[in-house]
Amino acid sequence: MNLPVDAIQGLSAVLFGIGGFGFLARRNIILMFISVEVMLNAVNLSLAGFAWFLDDLRGQILALFVIALAAAEAGVGLGLVIALNRNKPGAAVADVTKLKW
Amino acid sequence: MSLLTAIFYYLAAASVASALFAVTRKNPVHSMLWVLALFLHVAGIFLLLGAEFLAAVQVIVYAGAILVFYLFVVMLLDLPVEVERPRFGSHWPIAAAVGACFAVLIWLAQAQMRYPPIIDHGPAVERAAMGSPARGSLAEIGAALFGPFAFPFELVSLVLLAAIVGAVVLARKRSSAA
Numbered sequence: 001m002n003l004p005v006d007a008i009q010g011l012s013a014v015l016f017g018i019g020g021f022g023f024l025a026r027r028n029i030i031l032m033f034i035s036v037e038v039m040l041n042a043v044n045l046s047l048a049g050f051a052w053f054l055d056d057l058r059g060q061i062l063a064l065f066v067i068a069l070a071a072a073e074a075g076v077g078l079g080l081v082i083a084l085n086r087n088k089p090g091a092a093v094a095d096v097t098k099l100k101w
Numbered sequence: 102m103s104l105l106t107a108i109f110y111y112l113a114a115a116s117v118a119s120a121l122f123a124v125t126r127k128n129p130v131h132s133m134l135w136v137l138a139l140f141l142h143v144a145g146i147f148l149l150l151g152a153e154f155l156a157a158v159q160v161i162v163y164a165g166a167i168l169v170f171y172l173f174v175v176m177l178l179d180l181p182v183e184v185e186r187p188r189f190g191s192h193w194p195i196a197a198a199v200g201a202c203f204a205v206l207i208w209l210a211q212a213q214m215r216y217p218p219i220i221d222h223g224p225a226v227e228r229a230a231m232g233s234p235a236r237g238s239l240a241e242i243g244a245a246l247f248g249p250f251a252f253p254f255e256l257v258s259l260v261l262l263a264a265i266v267g268a269v270v271l272a273r274k275r276s277s278a279a
Contacts (some may be wrong), residue, residue: 003109009211011113015120017204022124024196025189034136038120041143042125060152061250067162068257072264074167078174079268084179
């Protein structure tokens with residue numbers, strides 16, 4: 001089977017763009033984190049694609065590390081959300097102005 | 102166009118669509134379910150790319166653990182209020198432009214890439230019959246993780262430990278301190 005190289009990398013680029021748009025545009029901190037997950041998935045896709053086309057296992061290993069770090073990021077990020085929720089219910093980033101001068 | 106190529110294009114179109122729905126739905130729970138669809142479709146693409154272990158990890162860790170964690174935290178939200186709120190900031194056209202620029206930039210960057218002539222990998226079964234472990238098989242990944250990648254592998258476990266401790270410290274109720 002010959003998958004088109006451009007199609008994989010293009011799909012990865014489009015998914016990354018969608019995730020970046022979501023991160024910048026959404027006003028809900030949980031959905032911002034979800035957009036980050038979409039971006040990480042796009043990167044994983046790109047890495048797996050390179051591993052396939054260059055016939056090199058390192059891309060897949062790197063993608064595994066990215067998944068592990070995504071789990072760590074989700075843990076710390078959602079811990080922050082819970083801590084924010086304790087002070088002020090809701091997840092709108094516009095409400096988090098404590099550090100604003 | 103072979104059947105596998107057709108399947109790839111279906112998976113690609115479905116993942117772009119579910120990513121779009123995931124970032125644009127008003128209801129956070131709907132967003133989570135669309136992201137679940139995205140993760141499963143990306144796992145399908147991993148399978149097509151010969152990354153079987155990666156596909157399994159994607160389903161178990163991403164779709165299983167991480168997404169359930171997100172859904173759990175979504176339960177903290179007041180959903181009716183959340184659905185009433187505007188979902189995008191007023192600057193969303195700029196955000197869309199930035200996202201599109203990033204996508205085009207990545208596309209241009211990878212267009213410079215020169216690949217070696219593509220080897221037709223053949224199905225994993227044939228490779229296994231030839232005596233070499235299939236590319237992306239558990240045996241090969243395990244040998245790599247505990248061989249040349251042993252140090253970063255252990256480092257990741259440290260990072261996960263730090264993340265666990267950090268999450269507990271952040272989310273804990275402060276009882277004694279002010």
